[in-house]
Each structure stands twice: as structure tokens, then as C-alpha cells.
Amino acid sequence: MEGICTILIKIFDGMMRELKKVMYVPQMKRNIISVGVLKTLGLELSIKDGVFEMIRDSMLVLKGVRCNNLYYLKGSTVTG
16 A cells, blocks of 8 residues: 545546545556445445445445446546
């Protein structure tokens, strides 16, 4: 780990979400988001038919799909 920062993620519906206290590991080719950490921030997890959703106060915050036993976020990291 090289540091802790805040990142922006453009999610499935075009909205921007901010993830705080993200650990940065420069050698990793993919970003990993800890569901446990998101739960400590007050998000609820729902998994059904290969789709996961993170919900806060009845609002869908993050969404992803299952592929090869891993869940991939429907969105992308914003850089620059």
C-alpha cells in the first residue's frame, strides 16, 4: 500500500460517487472494493441472480454483476 486517498467513481447511471479512505496499491492492475468497508459506512448489500447492489437510505449507490465468481462494478474510476 502506498497511501490512502479519496477517489471518484462514475457509476452505471452516469452519476459520480466518492469513495473515501481508499488504499492505493500501485502494483495492482484492478481496483478492489471491500464490501465490509462499505457496510461500515452504512450501505446495505443485496445479491440476487448474479447482481449485487449497495443501497443507502433506499437509494441505489453501487451496482455490479457476477462473472467467474467475482463481482464487477458497473462503472469506472475517474482520473485526472
